[in-house]
Amino acid sequence: MLAAHFSPLTNISNADILSLKIREKEYQVDIGELSIGNDEVQARLQLRVRENGTKAFIVRYRGYNARRRRYETIGSIHDYSINEAINSACQAVAATYNGDEARPARTKESIAFGAAFSLYGQRLGRKPSEWHKTACNHIRQHALPGLVDRQLRSISRAELVKIVQHQSSINRSCGLNLLKSLRAFMSWCADERFVRANPLWRIRLPSPIPRSSRFLSVDELAAIYLAAEQLGAPWHPMIAIAISTSEAMEDIRQLQADQIDLLRGIWRRPGPRDGLSYNVYLSGLAQNALSMLPQRNGCLFVSPREIKRIRRPWDAPASPVYFRDGIVKELVRRSEISGTWSLRDLRVSVKRHLGRISKTHQPQWAEWAEMLKRSIEYLKTGMPPTTEDDDVVL
Known part of the structure; x- marks a missing residue:
């Protein structure tokens, strides 16, 4: 394989390159000629100065290179010195002359x-x-x-x-x-030619091992409620509604102010398929938690960043807050429940406690709220409830 030789045409330094002025149109400055053996000149190494101020080294061939192009870009002056550009240009011309269509790698192996x-x-x-x-x-x-x-x-x-x-x-x-x-x-x-290729291209993490669902008892649900109470709004009202109604957290976080009737204790929830709404009865725990929220139109559960953003009437409406994984981990830590649980476990556990009773059957929801209230009082005071707990058929 024959190597390329470089013959300088101008005595230019790196400092001279930085001081070149920008013109209204793009122009090139010849640096040297590139030849193979005793043959005629194959290409020229030039410095291209564009009207936007970018300066780059290029190799301009007399005809076409192996990739059917008249010129080839070496790199910016901020990435290559003159000597580095000369070495890269010699490699490119030699590869073209010897019929190697693969462009030589132009990497900076010394960078950390x-x-x-x-x-x-x-x-x-x-x-x-x-x-x-x-x-x-x-x-x-x-x-x-x-x-x-x-x-x-x-x-x-x-x-x-x-x-x-x-x-x-x-x-x-x-x-x-x-x-x-x-x-x-x-x-x-x-x-930037620091590496040959992206080593993480098409790399994906393996799917997590599916975890078996966990059933949470009434006392554990009460402990989660108390942990959310320590976190405050908006997490406390969201957990209170989830434990009281067994609704999905994705639906709870998008709750609108006009869907809540605190006087009647009702959440007028839109139906998922037919568009018809139905009533979801809110317990006293959920109503007390919702009453602590400031009155606003639109979404009830808004992040503090969104509250700061909305300052004028014509600003875009606030988007609902996301129930992040970090909040669940904090609830797991504060509730002091052995093992791990997820929001899905919470919802499934409440549904199992309620059995197959319809959501519109208000006495059953009132009974479930009373069970939660007694368990919460027991965890707070450490005193057993005065009345016997009602068992729920699972």
């Missing part, structure tokens, strides 16, 4: 993970998007401490996957976000 991540943050600008802020925080917290001094080329796919899987074993949602963040960062590194 921490340096590349710092450059990544600078390229995002002063006002990055919220997604990029979150992505950088995930990388900075979970991946950067162990890889800050490692060379990018020396980091294998298995190492990155191991970091993601470790975080996923602690919190699957956080592990998925870390995988997306690292994939975006490594894709940017591949575009």
